[in-house]
Structure formats: C-alpha cells, structure tokens
Amino acid sequence: MTLNMGPQHPSTHGVLRVALELDGENVVACKPIIGYLHTGMEKQAEYKTYTQSIPQTDRMDYISPMSNNLALCLSAEKLLGVRVPERVEAIRVLLTELTRISSHCVWLGTHAIDIGALTVFWYCFREREKVLSIYDMVSGARMTASYFRVGGLAMDLPAGFLDRCEKFVDEMPAHVDEYEKLLTKNPIWIARTRGVAPLSAADAVAWGVTGPALRGSGVRWDLRKDEPYSGYETYDFDIPLGSRGDAYDRFQVRVAEMRESTKIAKQAIQRVRKMGESGEYRLRDFKYVLPPREEVKTSMEALIHHFKIVAHGFFPPVGEAYHAVEAPKGELGFYFVSDGSSRPWRMKIRSPSFVNLQALPVMVEGKLIADVIAAIGSIDIVLGEIDR
Amino acid sequence: MNLGPERVEQRLRERFPDVAFERQTGEAVRDHTLIVPAEHLVETCRFLRDDSELQFAMLSWMGGADYLPRVPRFECIYNLLSIARGARFTLKVRVPEEQPRVPTVIGVWPTANWHEREAYDFYGITFTGHPDLTRILLPEDWVGWPLRKDSPLGYEEVAFTHNTPGRTVPSPSLKKLAPKKVRYRAQ
Amino acid sequence: MTDPRDNPFRTLAQAAGPKPAVDLVMPMSEEDRIREELERGIVFTTVESVVNWARANAIWPLGFGLACCAIEMMAIAGPRFDVSRFGAEVFRGSPRQADLMIVAGRVSIKMAPVLRQLYDQMPDPKWVIAMGACSSCGGVFNNYAILQGVDKIVPVDVYVPGCPPRPESLLHGIMKLQEKILTSRIELGPFPRKKARKVVAK
Numbered sequence: 143m144t145l146n147m148g149p150q151h152p153s154t155h156g157v158l159r160v161a162l163e164l165d166g167e168n169v170v171a172c173k174p175i176i177g178y179l180h181t182g183m184e185k186q187a188e189y190k191t192y193t194q195s196i197p198q199t200d201r202m203d204y205i206s207p208m209s210n211n212l213a214l215c216l217s218a219e220k221l222l223g224v225r226v227p228e229r230v231e232a233i234r235v236l237l238t239e240l241t242r243i244s245s246h247c248v249w250l251g252t253h254a255i256d257i258g259a260l261t262v263f264w265y266c267f268r269e270r271e272k273v274l275s276i277y278d279m280v281s282g283a284r285m286t287a288s289y290f291r292v293g294g295l296a297m298d299l300p301a302g303f304l305d306r307c308e309k310f311v312d313e314m315p316a317h318v319d320e321y322e323k324l325l326t327k328n329p330i331w332i333a334r335t336r337g338v339a340p341l342s343a344a345d346a347v348a349w350g351v352t353g354p355a356l357r358g359s360g361v362r363w364d365l366r367k368d369e370p371y372s373g374y375e376t377y378d379f380d381i382p383l384g385s386r387g388d389a390y391d392r393f394q395v396r397v398a399e400m401r402e403s404t405k406i407a408k409q410a411i412q413r414v415r416k417m418g419e420s421g422e423y424r425l426r427d428f429k430y431v432l433p434p435r436e437e438v439k440t441s442m443e444a445l446i447h448h449f450k451i452v453a454h455g456f457f458p459p460v461g462e463a464y465h466a467v468e469a470p471k472g473e474l475g476f477y478f479v480s481d482g483s484s485r486p487w488r489m490k491i492r493s494p495s496f497v498n499l500q501a502l503p504v505m506v507e508g509k510l511i512a513d514v515i516a517a518i519g520s521i522d523i524v525l526g527e528i529d530r
Numbered sequence: 531m532n533l534g535p536e537r538v539e540q541r542l543r544e545r546f547p548d549v550a551f552e553r554q555t556g557e558a559v560r561d562h563t564l565i566v567p568a569e570h571l572v573e574t575c576r577f578l579r580d581d582s583e584l585q586f587a588m589l590s591w592m593g594g595a596d597y598l599p600r601v602p603r604f605e606c607i608y609n610l611l612s613i614a615r616g617a618r619f620t621l622k623v624r625v626p627e628e629q630p631r632v633p634t635v636i637g638v639w640p641t642a643n644w645h646e647r648e649a650y651d652f653y654g655i656t657f658t659g660h661p662d663l664t665r666i667l668l669p670e671d672w673v674g675w676p677l678r679k680d681s682p683l684g685y686e687e688v689a690f691t692h693n694t695p696g697r698t699v700p701s702p703s704l705k706k707l708a709p710k711k712v713r714y715r716a717q
Numbered sequence: 718m719t720d721p722r723d724n725p726f727r728t729l730a731q732a733a734g735p736k737p738a739v740d741l742v743m744p745m746s747e748e749d750r751i752r753e754e755l756e757r758g759i760v761f762t763t764v765e766s767v768v769n770w771a772r773a774n775a776i777w778p779l780g781f782g783l784a785c786c787a788i789e790m791m792a793i794a795g796p797r798f799d800v801s802r803f804g805a806e807v808f809r810g811s812p813r814q815a816d817l818m819i820v821a822g823r824v825s826i827k828m829a830p831v832l833r834q835l836y837d838q839m840p841d842p843k844w845v846i847a848m849g850a851c852s853s854c855g856g857v858f859n860n861y862a863i864l865q866g867v868d869k870i871v872p873v874d875v876y877v878p879g880c881p882p883r884p885e886s887l888l889h890g891i892m893k894l895q896e897k898i899l900t901s902r903i904e905l906g907p908f909p910r911k912k913a914r915k916v917v918a919k
Contacts, residue, residue: 149831152780152810156787157828177667178828179784182684182862184652185677197857201823204785220560248788267795274792285785285881347587347613350641363613461558464609464620466590477607479595480558492591492609500644526784529667529825668862669827676861684861 147514149178155252155518156525160502167510172503176496179529187489191455192218192292192478195489200286202493203527206245208237208277209469211290216371217476218292221463222456226425229417230294231373236307236410237280237289238372238467239403243314244273245470246396246403250321253393253519257334262324269317272310279303292456293431294424304419308411314404322397335389339505339517342387349501353472353494354395355521359387365468379406389520396522399470430456455484464492471495471522493527533617535562538584545577546570554622563607563620568632571623575638578610578619586610586619589639594649598679602626604653608635625655634659652677765902772816772842773898776891779815779839780808781832783822786849789881790821798884803891812838817894818871819887823851824864836871844898846890847873850880 143164149157157178163171183202187195192214199210212234219226226234251266274284279300281287289296325331341351346359356363364381366374382398384391425431432451433444450456460482466475472494479488498521505517542564543551549570554563566574578586588611595605604625611618623632634657635642646657647666654675657663665672674681687693782790793800800806809815812835824832836845847867850856853876855865867873874897877890 149828150779150781150812150835152808157783177665177669178825178831179823180667180825180827180862181823181858182676182860183858185681185683185862186858186860189683201785201857204788221558223558223560248791252791264796267792268797271792271795271797284883285788348640350588350590350639352590361613368616369618459558461556461560462563463558463560473590475591475609477591477593477609487597488595490591490593490595490607492593496644497591497641500641672826682861683859685859686855686865688859 145511152256155523158499158518158523158525158528160514160518162511162514164511167512169506169509169511169514172506172514174499174502176499176525176528179525181526181530183530184489184491187486189485191484192458192486193455195486196291197286197288200288201526202491202530203245203469203471203474203495203524204285205248205524206241206470207285207287208241208289209245209467209474211288212238212372213465213467213469213474214476215290215292216467217463217465217478218458220465221458221461221478221480222292222430223459224293224425224427224430226294227422228373229414229421230423230425232410232413232417233295233299233423234290234372235374235377236407236414239407239410240273240276240307240310242403242470243400243407244270246400247273249396249470249519249522250393253516253522254325256515256519257331259325259328259331262321265317265320265324269314276303276306276310279306291424291431293427294422298420298423299414301419304411304415307407311404311407311411315401318397318400318404326394326397332390334512335393335516335520337386338389338513339509339520340386340388341501341505345504346387346501349504350497351472351501353468353470353498353522354392354399355472355498355501357381358384358392358395360385365466365473369466371465371467377406377409389516392520392522430458457482457484466492469494471524471527472498474527491527491530493530495521495523495525495527496530499523499528533584533612533615535617535619538562538578538617538619539564541581541584542574542577545581546574549574561618561620563622565622565624568623568625571621572633572635572638574621575608575610575635579638583615584612584617585614586612586617588613589635589641589645590618592635592642592645592649594653594655594677596653596677596679604630604655606632606649606655630655632657636660651675654678766899769899769901773895775804776817776844776894776898777807777809777815778805778817778819779812779835780810781818781820781835783820783824783828784851786821786851786881789884789887790819790848793884793887798888800888800891803888803895805891812836813840815839816842817844817846819846819848820852820867820871820873821848823849823856823858824867824870825862826864829864829870832867833870844874844894845871846875846877846887846894848877848887848890849882850878853878856880 145162145164147160147162149159159175161173161175162169183198196211196214199214200207202210247266247270251263254262277287278284280303281289341359343359343361346356346361360383362383367381379402382395384395428444428447433447437444438448458480460480462479464475464477466473474494475492477490478486481487502517506514550567552565554565578584590609590611592608597603602624606623606625608621625632632655634646644666646660649655650663651665651667652675792798794806818836847853852867855863875890875894877887879886
C-alpha cells in the first residue's frame, strides 16, 4: 500500500512529504519529497549585496538563526581575507552557543511531542523564551536576529546583556537535568527510540550526514574541533559521541551538547567581560566594513567609505571561498563566487538538513511506520534549510 | 597527520599521469581547486575515496554554477571531505552548454543523488547514469532552469500609483476598515 | 459590648446588617413564582449572538505551519503566550476538524495547490489568518518561487504583519478575528435565507 505523509502533517516539522510503500505496518520503501518551501534564496542572493543576504539566512534554518548568519559572515570574511577582532569572535561564539541551546530545546520539544511525551514541549519552550528575550535584547527581534555583519556585529552589546546571559547560563544545567529526568530513563522513551532508525558509521559517512546524527553513530567529527573557526580552538569543551547510531543515541548526544554549549557560553561571557562590556564591535577596515558613526561625522574619508558601502555594498576581490560552521543540525556552509562586484555571482548553501534527510530511507526501510516519525524527529530537519 | 591539498594533487597526478588536471588560479580563490575533465571524473573520485592515504569518504556537497558569457558555460563543484585525515578538497568539472552532461558519482558517494537532482533542477545539467533525475525543489511541471543567468528573477512589481494604470489614490477607504463596536458577552 | 462593626473579621451574615423585624416582601402568586424561577436560569438573546459567541471562543486552528512563523505559532501554544485562554489550543491535524487556517509562513508555488486543497477540505464556517509578511504579500521574497500573498488563492480574514510577528501580534490578530466573528451574520442552513414575502392586500 502506498501511503502519503503529506506536506501538511503535524509531525513532519514543516512541509515535508514522505511517500511510503507499506506492507501492513512495515515500511518497504520510503521516499522523501521536498520543495514545498523552495524560496529561491540562491537566485535572490545574486540580486542583493552580501549584507542584504544576511536577513535571508535567518529564514533558512529558522530555529537557529544566528548560526546561519555566522556561516554567511565567516564565508564572506574568508573571501575578503579578513579576520575580525577577538572581542567580536567571543561575542559570536556566545550567541552561537545560545542558539545551539535554543535549537536543541525546540528539537527536543517537537521530537518528544511526536513520540507522545507532551510535557517536555512546554518545559523546552520555557527555556527557549529566555534565549529569545536575549536575542530581543541584543538585536531587536525575537527570532530572525540578523545581528552579525561581514566584519563584525550590527551594533555593540547593550548594557546588562552579559549579566542576563550569565543568569541564563547558570540556571540552564538544572533545566537540562529536568529534561533528562523526564526522558532518559523513561521506559516508554527507551522503547520508542532505542534500536529505532539505526544508522551505521559507514552509512552515515557515505550519505554525507554531519552533525549530531553523525556523532550519534560514533564518528568523531565536529567542525568546532576539527576545522575551528572564530576562536573555538581556545575554548575548553568535549564532543559527546554515541555508539549505536539509533535515535536514543542521537537524543543523548544532543542533550549532552546542550550541557557543553553552556560550558562554552560561560567561558565566552568571561572572555567578553575581560575585554570590556562595550568596545570594538567591528573590524576597522573601512573598505569593507561601515566606519563608526562618530568618525563618519568628522572625517571625510570615513564619510565616503560609508556612502560607498551603504549605496553599493563592498567590493570583494574576484575569487571564490567556501566556509562551513558547525550548526546545531550539522555542517552548514556557504560557497561564494565573486566577480568583483558588490553582488555575489553565485551563492551556494550547503545545508545540513538537505543532506541528512537523504539518509532517511536507509534508516527506516524494513522498520515499522511508527519508527518513521521517530526517525524524522531524530535527524532534526528544518524544511526552510532543505528547500532554501 | 594532516593531509595538505598539494599532496592530494600530487597523488592524483602520479596516479593519472595522462589526465589533464588544471589547478584553478585566481586572486582570491581561497580553496585549493582542481579542474577535472568530465570523462575522468568517476575514476578520479573513486581513487580519492579508496586510496588509503587520502580516504575522501564523504562528499560534502556538490553544486552547479553558471558563468554565462564564458565558454564552457556551466560548472559542477564537488567538495570532498576526508574525516580520517581531516582534509578538504575541491574538484570542478566544466560543462559546455550544448551538451550539458556529466557522469554521475552516485556509485562512489550515494549522497550525490539529491545534489545532482538539484543541479539538474536549477541548471539543466544532466547526469548520465542517475537513477531518478527529476526536479527536486521546483514543481515537476515547471518549465525552465531558474538559476541560469538568463532566467529572470520573476519578481512582482510593487504596485504604486505611478505604475498601476487607473489608480490615483490609495484605496480602499480607511473608514470602511474600522471595526464595529463589539459586545463581548451575549446579553 | 463592642460594636460589631469595629471588628474587621465579620462574617458575611453580620456584614449584611441587621435583619428587618417584618418581612417586607409581597407574597407572590403561583404563576409569578414559576416565572421568576425560570428567569433566573435562562438568558434571553438572539440565536445569532449565541452562535457567534460559541464560534468565537472556541476556534480550532489547523496546524498549518509552513516556515519561521510556525515557530512563533508554536510559541503561542507555549507556556508564555498561552493561546488556550482564547479557546484555541487544540491545533487539529486534520482540516476536516478545524475551522481556522493560520497560514504561517511563505507559500511556495509547489505548496499553493496543496494549500487550496486543504482550504477546500475545511468545513464551513472557516476563517483564514495570513500570519506574517510572506503570506500577506510575499514578504522579503519577491521572486519566482514564492506566491506574493496567500490572498491570491484563499480569501483572508485577518492579516498579521511582522517577520515573524511577535506572539502578542498573532494573539491580537486572533482577537480581531473574534471581533469579526462576533459581528458577523450567520447562515442557518446551506441556502441563503429567503426574503420575507410582502403580503399585498387585494
């Protein structure tokens, strides 16, 4: 029997369509059909400057918006050949780790609600609201922040921001303990996720899976450690690994990652405090980055640079660059081809969910239909990223 | 332990001495890129994956690009990742417009399936040997290749009074939109 | 003896004051007594206001989150912005059981026929809220892939602007929809009411 898990479905985390070929309750074949949220971001980026594409990236993986901003900014900075000041790097790391915590909160809440554990949803969203207030404080928007810019940040940190972050980071481990108390030793959770949707390490690598799904299968690969960016090599944190590659291991990897992110965020807060609660937030290379407002009003050169960058955008050299970050879902990378003008010639987005979703048939063929729901949830996909 | 991209290129040239590899040069080409002729693509990829020193077991992504006035027009970019050696490498295949055909690398990395479908969907590049080369992101009956440089963006002009014929004032009148007084309780 | 009014902790009976010595109520006839009993338990109103009140306070949305706005829609179901105060916490999975479609997110051209089909599957009365800039007018994305406004394919009752709208905005939109429902006319059957025929005296 052919069953269509249509684009509108409470458990598909967006508009994903899965065509299932069933034999009773066993899945014989499974084919994910995507494209119901295709937004033409890559085409649209060719008509906008690099800075104008930053808000687009927020709408890609909309659960972890700051990670996408970071990926685009790092890729553009690699193309320009510049490196941002240390204070900016520390702030970026802090906000990206908070993003990771909030993304895993949403993942856990929705995954649990698909499997049937409704309570976890409200607990997780309570924590997420705290992170969203932090976003609101720093950028003005709850979700689609667009706070990072090529060469730095949009504006400096507001007063009291670090205290707010510190308060959240101090109380977060207790909340992660709550989630674990609800789920980790719960016999229903174990029965629904242990042994379900297994993905072997060789399969994961062959299918290009990255992120917690890859680490759940036991492969030790995390871009923050293996291809570090933005100063991650100077932070002290561990990479949790699974062993069996089933949904339960992926769940444990992500929960442990929430704890590690808390550790990194705390170190980042201390670092920013040491460098000053307010200070430089942008690179001082005015060919590519907007000069500070005071200088625009006093120096002619800065005024001209400001005008050029705002009116046309900055002009990177002719060339191409690819840079990837470890987003909460996997390896998120941007590939820019520049022809010397202020608009990219080609922007290609390597989104982790697009690649991870391909491994779904491998995980569920031969298993039960209820496992399909658990599998989709445990891969952690976001359709905005898949369809771009 | 860390494998450098120059060593990868050296190994490739040793193994395939009669294939015309070309190193991409440019002012700001930040990744080491090698251009491979299309007919030697699959064997190159298989060697990169299976060789014990290189071990490029993962195809990170594959994408297309359109360089319209240039001949050959299209390009396929393959970004390979070696987890065991901690190395990345980029391969490119230049695809002409009249015959946009590239052999598929699904036999080497099964993940190439959707990437090749996406390149087909956006640019019209056909991958010979692909089991299911259909549109993936756009509707199946869409006509055209949207990411080609000569395809339009397809945007809708915002309607102002100066470009909408017959309209001089904004409408409808705001008075009509004001809500009626409401009693919240049935009395 | 202390004045009972000085003690703040009076019982309700004491607070009511002293009872009159004489019973001042007129004795009622049997008929009046029954009428008074009935009036205490029945609210007199029109059918329309009751039906509208019921519809407005128990709107069941269809879970139709497409993109980023869906997360803010989930946030209104969350603990901080509680939508169950408005009777709308049951997000139905099936369009046959829902009466509100909140189009939360950008509608791509591949999704548009699906959306129309879902709208057609919803039974009357049904309402549509276009949540966010993308479903109201195409939003940030003005290109080949995105429908410039969901009102091109379904009739929209309330537009909630924002990218994404804050959960408070969406709640304001739901309240506006409730206002609209409370002031709408209802159809009691599938066919429109016949106009009252004029009786012409011959």
